[in-house]
Amino acid sequence: MRMVITVMLAAVLTATGLLAPAQARTAPKVTAAEVYLIDATEGTVRFAKRETRRVPVASLAKVMTAYVVRKVAPLTDVVTVSASDVRHAVSGGATRAGLRAGERLTVRDLLYAMLLPSGADASQALARRYGPGVGRFVSRMNAAARSLGMKDTWYTNADGLPQTGGDRSTARDQVLLAQAALRDPVIAAIVGTERHAVAKTRAHRAHVWRNxxxxxxxxxxxVKTGYTRAAGHCLMFAAERDGHVLIGVVLGDTGPAARFRTARRLLDAVAAT
Incomplete structure (x- = not known):
């Protein structure tokens, strides 16, 4: 509960521009193009690098998709996966959760499928159902971004796949989104899960999804990884160090492992101060 309250407080501070810069002893070496890290407990900015530069954020868009779904859909709702949902993920070369047309899964399970293995088939199914229609759902995403104070963010789809006039956001805005998402106990529980298994039923086959x-x-x-060629390797992360909740975003890193190294260096640097 204290972590949730802390995240809520920092969201207000960030949105109003009241976060104070922290005094770091040494700046960590980062390879990412854009970085933003806050100490949500103290209400301070711990590291910032091009944090207001507008860039693609790849699958970090799915965090907003989850946030919007949680506002409009009961977890027990059942969604039927369509052939178009699967085709969308396949044709876009996206990461998939292995869903098949005709499967019927709950919203809860589809959130796991979207946030753990980053299934674009799952995000498409959710967006199509709860727009209704993907276009209306994206409008919901952009309205939510405005309500959260994400002034430099624009979504064009529910998964962050490359698209003409595509998604743009900033590291700072994505930290705002992370704070909002983590205030939801369901999203917080999902993104902190290492593995989720769904047993076979008459409605769907068995699935095992890993974070x-x-x-x-x-x-x-x-919280969430992301990658496209345009966005580079991205990471939204949240951790606790010495009783402090730290929330950060890494955009445009040089490789899949580099984004985790960057996050670890940032967290270690805070712990050393």
Whole structure:
């Protein structure tokens, strides 16, 4: 509960521009193009690098998709996966959760499918159902971004796949989103899960989904990875160090392992101060 209250407080401070810069002893070496890290407990900015530069954020967009779904959909709702949902993920070369047309899964399970293995098939199914229609759902995403104070963010789809006039956001805005998402206990529990299994039923086949965030569960309690060629390797992360909740975003890193190294260096640097 204290972590949730702390995240809520820092969200207000960030949105109003009241976060104070912290005094770091040494700046960590980072390879990412854009970085933003806050100490949500103290209400301070611990590291910032091009944090207001507008860039693609790849699958970090799915965190907003989850946030919007949680506002409009009961967890027990059942969604039927369509052939178009699967085709969308396949044609876009996206990461998939292995869903098949005709499967019927709950919203809860589809959130796991979207946030752990980063399934674009799952995000498409959710967006199509709860727009209704993907276009209306994206409008919901942009309205939510405005309500959260994400002034430099624009979404064009529910998964962050490359698109003409595509998604743009900033590291600072994505930290705002992380704070909002972590205030939801369901999203917080999902992104902090290492593995989720769904048993076979008449409605769907068996699935096992693993979190793509290598920091979970030992080094962090969330949140989401992302990658496209345009966005580079991205990471939204949240961790606790010495009783302090730290929330950060790494955008445009040089490789899949580099984003985790960057996050670890940032967390270690805070712990050393």
């Amino acid at each position: 793509t965030n290598e920091l979970v569960p030992d080094e962090a309690f969330g």
